[in-house]
Amino acid sequence: MTLANPSDFNGSLQPQGWLRYFSFSLDHKVIGLQYLVCGFLFYLVGGALAGAIRTELVTPLSDFMPRDTYNEVLTLHGTVMIFLWIVPVVNGAFGNYLIPFYVGARDMAFPRLNAVAFWLIPPAGILLISSYFIAGAAAQSGWTAYPPLSLTTPAAGQVVWILSVLLLGGSSIFGGINFIATVLKLRRPGLKLMQLPMYCWAMLGTSILVVLSTPVLAGTLILLSFDIIAHTGFFNPALGGNVVVYQHLFWFYSHPAVYIMVLPAFGLVSEILPVHARKPLFGYTTMVYSIMAIVFLGLIVWAHHMFTSGTPPWMRLFFTIATSFIAVPTGIKFFNWLATLWGGKIALNSAMLFSCAFIVNFVFGGITGVALAQVPFDIHVHDTYFVVGHFHYIVYGGTVFVIFGSLYHWYPKFTGRLLNEDLGRLHFLLTFIGFNLCFAPQHWLGLNGMPRRVAEYDPTFTTLNQVSSVGALLMAISTIPLLINVVVTAINGKPAGDNPWNALTPEWLTSSPPPVENWIGEAPLVTEPYGYGQHQDQPQEVKA
């Protein structure tokens, strides 16, 4: 369509076969899978770090690793999981793979920018992790890097941390621009915005947040690096700097970052549920408006992370109200998903189990989130294990569950083979039980006096910490059936056919795996991606 040089795709410039996954490929499907596999490898790294944290917390004493190593581990765990696993996979992997299909294009709007965006990630990730070995010490001030702590901990590690987060932020911005351009400008002629699958809307909203807020984080971190390297005083109180200003700037990005991690998951679930429930997505229009409402509200709630930071009363009040109201558009989405399931013909396969568990987990995290938005409630539990429990219910119970569900749903599209359902259900069961065992007790710990980011704690909290660590162990074990499943079925899995789920969204209307440039001939015009249950008796001709 609008690609400059189609021969880039079919011609000799692009490597073929397995080698293309290690190349500077311009094919959005290859880039999507590069994001997915790269992200999953970093998930294993982040998971190992989480395992180290939970091992330290089995006993109330700091006895498993040195105290500053513990702070390095928790900093790397947060940074790796957010910037190298969740954001790249839920945006980059599924976004790149699916969005061109959904808008009826042959690739993303800017294929080269797309490849650059991906290839920033591996070096940034390796840089970040190697700071532990090369720079002498990795960053130790948490993924929030609050000054003055980040100014006083070993400088080399902190600077490397800033550098790699800047690279990853740049990658994220490139991706965001690409998604906005693709959704708005590369739509197949005749396809209207309000006919797009919901994931397009989710990615449009997410990308708006990425483009608006990530540059603020970049600017903030550059100022922070000046403070560290050039001894300027932007955030250094000894030089007249203001530490709370850093928190405002940081959270101006990092609260929207929550929606950058969660909105695409909402989109993916909206694709999975109708297919396996054999019903149209309920309330399409309200779903679109609620995504945009979340985008708008998500930009004006950042200071709820700072209720104890010496913010004035009026500010606390404003951010309480704004934050609470995010529950309204979010609630609409959950009721719509329930209504989508109601009266369906639900196939309880692995994709669906993970998606339904996402609803359970996210509703729990959403309810504790509304509670946390209330200033008086937050003042007690801020910076405690209650908050740790809450945000893991959002990003793990929410987004990571959706990533796994999506993997079972789209794996046949990626490979032409189905993942094994028995191993899938085992993976689901272990993940669901382990996750809840790990994070549910943390709410009680926080309410009763255990702060977050500690290597040692009051001995009265020992039992529940051990329960939590057992849950973490189960979560670690749960990756084994997943890995076996992916490897074994890639070699001799059950052939899936082109459309094993009889789905109506456009990515299934081509072969599995799809050809380069997605369609032989012109892309089909899909105006009703959720038209289940209609026209069952009379196959309807659709204009090409």
Place this chain on the structure above:
Amino acid sequence: MGNPAHLKAETSTRKRSAGDVDLPTKTTFDTHRSAAPHRLSKRATCTVPIRTALAVLAATTALVLTGLWVGNNVNMLPLDASSNAPTYDALFKVLFSIGTMLFLGIVILLVYSMFRFRRRAGDFSDGLAIEGNLPLEIVWTAIPAIVVLFVGIYSYDIYERMGGMVALNDHSAMDHMAMDHSVQQAQAPGRVWGGIGAAGMDAAPGGPVLPVEVTAMQFAFIFHYPDAQITSGELHVPTGQPVELHMEARDVIHAFWVPQFRLKQDVIPGQPTVLSFTATKAGTYPIVCAELCGPYHGGMRSNVVVHEPEAYDAWLQQNSPNRTTT
């Protein structure tokens, strides 16, 4: 079920679920068939059978009662030892009750749907082609909006009762900020950056406010009593008397948290903060640093010892440097 060849894109034609027609269907395929997408008409929503309506009503009532019971009977909080802790606990009960109702309601609906509407073996037909229902969508926009509005107003009320909306004027700060920090002198004198104001300080029954200066550093809190000229590593306060902590950090950000008081305030270098409370129950409670402040963050703990007023006076006498002169 295989993929019908004609779904392939070469034909540029899309035949929705055409393959389904050939496959055996055993349930209510015909009744679910509809020629066009329809939003449930108003009439359709009004003809809910009485029995269903009653069942929904009964289920909702059971849910509300369960939520209220759980919120009021499941205790998740430590001892309440300050005057605003019971206020906090009341808010917690309300949030816990509402949260339980919403969570259980949604999970029960979800699990019920998963079993009731699961696909039977051999059934490859689609579900009902319902794309929306405006009255229903308005209802479930209104429910969270009302809940959130109620919670917001209620928590504002709680916040005000805790003294959060009391303006932290420069006057109260100027009297007691005596810490000689070069940093602080660079600031406008006595500028206070926030905190929790004193609850009903003007009409405080416990007598005058007890000011304490708190300095936080890696990895300890130091408490200085300007009136009695006592410096201590533990905070000692009497029951019933309002205490006002004037806090500043020496190095990095720390946070002063007493779980039994339900209060927390960051202690920030260069920006003094205030925290007020009235202890109600004698005992020893932990003071916990709640902001990552370095390697020994987890070990940065102290105690607040709440005395009965007489015992507190005795402690003052014992530790006062002026003791011998009186």
